Amino acid sequence: MTLTYDPTPEVLAEIDRSQDEARHRLFDFLAIPSISAQPDHAGDCAAAARWLAHEFASVGFATEMRQTPGHPIVVGHYPGPDGVDPASLPHILFYGHYDVQPADPLDLWESPPFEPQLVPGPQGPRIVARGAVDDKGQVACFLWACRAWYNTTGGLPIRVTLLLEGEEEVGSANLEAFIAANKSLLKADVALISDTGMWDRTTPALTTRLRGMVYTQIDLVGPDKDLHSGMYGGAALNPINALTKILGDLHDDQGRVQIPGFYKGVDELPPSLAAQWAGLGFDEPAMLASIGLTDPAGETGRSALERMWARPTADLNGIWGGYIGAGAKTVIASHAHAKLSFRLVGKQDPAAIMAGLKQFLAERTPAGAQIKVQDFGGNPAVEVSTEGPFIAAAEAALSEEYGKAPVLMGCGGSIPVVGTLKAQLGLDTILMGFGLDDDQVHSPNEKFEWSCYLGGARSHARLLAKLAALR
Amino acid sequence: MTLTYDPTPEVLAEIDRSQDEARHRLFDFLAIPSISAQPDHAGDCAAAARWLAHEFASVGFATEMRQTPGHPIVVGHYPGPDGVDPASLPHILFYGHYDVQPADPLDLWESPPFEPQLVPGPQGPRIVARGAVDDKGQVACFLWACRAWYNTTGGLPIRVTLLLEGEEEVGSANLEAFIAANKSLLKADVALISDTGMWDRTTPALTTRLRGMVYTQIDLVGPDKDLHSGMYGGAALNPINALTKILGDLHDDQGRVQIPGFYKGVDELPPSLAAQWAGLGFDEPAMLASIGLTDPAGETGRSALERMWARPTADLNGIWGGYIGAGAKTVIASHAHAKLSFRLVGKQDPAAIMAGLKQFLAERTPAGAQIKVQDFGGNPAVEVSTEGPFIAAAEAALSEEYGKAPVLMGCGGSIPVVGTLKAQLGLDTILMGFGLDDDQVHSPNEKFEWSCYLGGARSHARLLAKLAALR
16 A cells, blocks of 8 residues: 555544444453452453454554563554555554553442443443543544554554553553563654543643652551550550641641652743643633532642642542441551552652652651551653654644644643653653543543544544654 | 358359359350441340340349340349348449450451450460450359359349440440439449459459540541542542541640640549559550550650540541552542540540530631531540448458459549449449450450459459448
């Protein structure tokens, strides 16, 4: 096949024609409970990997399942269309993940998390399932685009390498080592990831800033057994009292994190960027209302977008200790625990945050308490360039699909692989995503709008043509 | 039977002779999992009540099971020996409870909590089971003494009323109303309760002060669903952050509780009492070592006994929220909870403590958080007189059994019925108990020393004779 004409309209028509089939395929993918955090779902993770390998193989990729100490990584290669010198073609590395968050609390799901449904919504139908948007639905956008190109033209117009992992939700412990050990397998011109969001339902976006993360668990032990709170109350260290006193000190009254050195590497927002973001018209009251709140939270004196995209955070993700069943039990618990994670911005260094946390805790640990900090891993914040032909191709693809230029936005979340792809493979990343803020990511009733699945597939199809045109 | 001689030596010999039988009877009682806090053990609570009714009936009591909105109350009457004018006999009201604490965490028990064992210990054998000392073993001391009197002399030398409930571990919600509605059924000269401790293994004690209690649960809700901590971190209220910040303020750096009005009604210890307690030679380092600690805790500048017997406390008994499973989940939880209870002293008023707590929380609730406080009930502190013939009878019984005078001690725990018996029935209470500090009350591997069971039964047997002699 030679690109003497632009087959994009036919490819898009094929996408429009194949919606039922695309729904069935995605539902099959979503039905696999590939929960990476839970060891008893390891078999499901492998099954999800195999599903992806098979699907991409059916549209012309050479795929292989690569074992790791954890869940397998799927690597695939499409060498470009026949009769074209591969070296002349742009080469993208598409990264995605097939693992999903745990589904609990199960009782809050309106339909079972691994029995995908297409249900009516306020602005059209949506798919409801764990992983619908994070990340299976968005990987499926790319897959659908590839299948449409394959069915229309016999193949893809550029070179594509696939890097699909199964541990993103648990910190990608094995990914960096795999990438470092397989650089020649994974070389490309630019990376492409679909795991972020649109500005709103009708306005596309490219994400140019991601926060970093550090995730820890704090374990505090006091007495060597649970105690009667009458016998020992007032005389023995109470680990829950101690832990709450320490954690209560994490923020001052202006919402600033009190860990030593925490703000090192955090720069003030450049005025031009602040002005750009202010011009986006972000509706904070609507965002708060969508989660049942009316009052802003976080650092005082900062705009909502600044707090979500450009300021670091400390969030307790879980806490437990003592008697948590029904009724009363007059116990002083032997131990108490908390899961504490941080979002990083700018040049904040994960190792420095961990050291600061340990110092913060050590300065506050009461006599008799033993504190241990478990490090579940971390990665720094990332900024991607807004210049260059690849991001311009993405801007063009999105502008044509949606009739308006994409917003260049930040993201409060973290995608650690972006930093790894740059550091290990020298790749910038196009972050072109199709999620929406109300998709309930990491929550019960996670959903993916049908219009986003369709628009995402069409956008990816357009992008492949735009990239081919760079040749 | 007429008391023209003192049958105490024969009764004691009967106790010594019947140890195997007494072990079997207590084991039968301990094997009933009468956990009042857990509704699926309601049938077991009724079974434990029936066991007591049957056992006391077999030694001459007229017993009945009285239904309540909760677990049944066993009432029994022994009218005194034949041929003696009951009005001439001292009349005690024996109170006990047949319900027990929940057994969790189960994995820390060395033997199953409801399969009682007699196991070797550092200073002799002990019975291990939930309820072994709190309170079944100690009720069994009294029962064993009654059976020995019955087997030796055909009956008891005084009048006895039994009041045995099944909700002590969950706040005795139905007891006060029952007592108030049955005053004539329960009238007596003095009450007797065996649910406290000895000073040490060889030194008996009478407890003369008990702390009061208030037990609450705090529920804090923020967003109306769990949120992704990347998307919303820094912008949305985090209920666990909020709850720990509030609870971290409960104590100042000297260990004083910061609830408004908390110390109203708390008096300084009279110097004479402080001197008395100092003279008891309490071994604080040994107490701390027995629970795996070396450093004291609680209010600075107060002795250990003062902190445990004469100062109020605020203890978090449980805390939970968010993701508490294995690994990492980057969630901002929708809600967070804590169980918080207080021990009261002096004239502290439970209602005032609740009001102070609500004010403390209201002053610290951040915008957007909803806080609810559940009141699981409360009772004020109690002091019993150290003067009078009844307590003198108890002092004499214990002195003769142990060869030394009993210590008049405080207790950090609460026995709310003592206040109710005074207020409703005008009764003082003899608090003559046989527990030891290392009995693991409310913890896994709760035990009751065989020497305490035996000594407790013998002491109760002696007490019955001493009381009869008051006639």
